[in-house]
Amino acid sequence: MAKNVVIPIGPQHPSLKEPACFTITLEGEKVVNAVVGTGYNHRGLEKACEARSYLQDIYIIERVCGICSHIHSTTFCQSVEELAGVEIPRRAAYIRTLMAELERLHSHLLWLGIAGHEVGFDTLLMYSWRDRELVLDILAMLGGNRVNYGINTLGGVRRDVTPEQIEKIRKVVDIVEERNKYYVQLALSETTLAARLGGIGKLSHDDAIKFGAVGPVSRAAEVADDIRVTDPYSAYDEVPVTAITDNHADVFGRTVVRVLEIMESVKMIRFCLDNLPDGDIAVKVPRKIPEGEAFVRTEAPRGEDAHYVRSNGTDKPDRVRVRAASEANWHGMKHMLEGDYLADVPIIIAAIDPCYSCTDRAIVLDNHDTGKQSVIDWRTLREYSINWYKARGIDTGKIKIADSHLIF
Template sequence: MSEREFVIPVGPQHPALKEPESFLFTVDGEVVVDVEARIGYNHRGIEKAMESRNYIQNLYITERVCGICSNAHQTAYTGSVEEAGGIEIPERAKYIRVFVQELERLHSHLLWVGVAAHEIGFDTMFYLVWRDRELVMDLLEEISGNRVNYAMPTVGGVRRDLNKDNFMRYHKILDTVAERTNYYIKVASTEKTILERAVGVGYLGKEDMIRLSGCGPNARSSGVPCDIRKLSPYLIYDEIPFEHIYVDNGDVLGQVLVRVLETLEAVKICKWVLDNIPEGEIAVKFNPMQRLPEGEAAYLVEAQRGELIHYTISDGKNMPYRHKIRAPTMANIPSLIERLKGGYIADIPITLAGIDPCFSCTDRMVFYDEGKDKTWSWTEGELSKYRKEWYSK
């Protein structure tokens, strides 16, 4: 570090971060020279907790991995369990899962637009976007019985049915959301102060993005087509006509574009589902005490923030032997750090918000020896040895 440089800590507590995570910025004047990220402030031991609960109880734990992508986590979890157990779910259940998932994508992307506006100091847009997001939240509340943790998918189907009488109203609400989204696209593309803060900020090219293996809207804003819904379709996504959105701007504007265009696509998907949903059962029976055959399965879902992987191993009991969650923010952190370097201090919040970080899904435990500057993690055998020692004390 030269004489002119000093370190600014952003986090663990900072208004730009909605969840605790620490970034140490080495800055020269107003320019960021180097970034060091430290994760691990939010470790909750969810994967471990899942090993001592049965498959039905785990539904509600996976849902609480993240508040915003609760349904994505549940979809991935139920998908992996059904694949491991060889359970075939009814057609109508697939449609309802997609419907809720796309509604969740709608509200999540609108939330992000609001947060991004707030990060660049445009509070008016933040308030108005969130006001319009409320339409989607109310719709989800009506469908599922809760505003955030919908608890819609269950192993073997979904828990609540859609009522056909309300479809006209849902169509109208979705139309309003699309109209408002178009208005915000117009505002974002004509308001000069927004463009000044978004164009060229936090740039990362396509090659770098592939090298750093980002995912989700973060990667798609750099021109990497990586939508799991197109690349390896799950549920009924191979039947639904929708665009694979990716732009090659590579900056914050690209991230805004990807998200607002995906919002419009999500509206289209929701309307398609309402038009094409078949009649029938919504779930096959799954007993909470039911044992799953031995086996393993991984399930990929395109969550709002990117590729979400749930991997489950069953050893023949009624609870998973091991359940591994790979949340998208984890994959996006290397590219985030690259985006932050060379920017201004003023651009830190918007660049951080740009990947739509969800640190509570991300955090893993890693040991770090400060004296030796060495990091390591434990294998499963070491963990269980530690557990035995701890409980025998």
């Protein structure tokens, strides 16, 4: 048998939209070992939130993730509203639900395209992104921007939905529903697609629970885990929600769950438009939030999103913790990758709909020998990397970095 080959997928790789490093050990074309390395995208968002007021934090939290931006800001707003003891108007709750479901539409269509691209089916990518564009136009019309809609504010929403906009949404939703019916049929009947997606990235029911998988990954393994059903928020206590599950427990199952969830979302959007209550869209929330702590869970397109906010009575939060959905799904990744072919690695990674920068937090080094923990700052990290290269005979001394770039 030939020697095992180690292939790095990342940090820079065409199949990864954001940097992360997967060190894949191959035996022939089969993966025998996989090491998941994240942490290239730490942005210090949680710390930045502590330095700003609650109102400013909404816009930072919204930028945790480029795709599930609305659900993050909803979760944060809900936490703060809980702390302030404010009940948002029903109309605002419905508009939040409407936006969340529109966001799920665009996120799942985006994922379908990415999945197509990862297996070399670019036509599917172009078609599903074309349809996603219609949803994005609607979101831009409602919120004012294509991805970071900025529709949430503390105590409600910032913009109302007008009757003309409702008509436009209905039209788009009809088109998306019809096109999606075609994608469901395509996903179920196209042999090359089924051959590439079926049977890979297995994560069984028990494993999904063991690794704490969330969202479509766990629902594809028949874990009926959907926060919209189990712990309703916004208007989900009135909007009929069905948790879509599938028994394939592989990438194909995750595809089926997602395309069927689009159909579910379409139904929910129609329900929201039909039953939009009248009334105010926002209530006033004081700038200073009373002392306390709140923990709120919501269902992002990628799975369970959890926020923890602790306030100390000022206008700035004491601690903000964001647990994005992808973070929960990373744990099972090694298990999913091993035993499959190299060709399947990108699609298995893509199948959890990973969001790398959402998940990256501060890096703490555990020293296994001494049991001590240490945190590396920018200067030490830079020295470490220079020495790392020097030890390998590469002189980085010629590279000049302006001092102003070293300060932050």
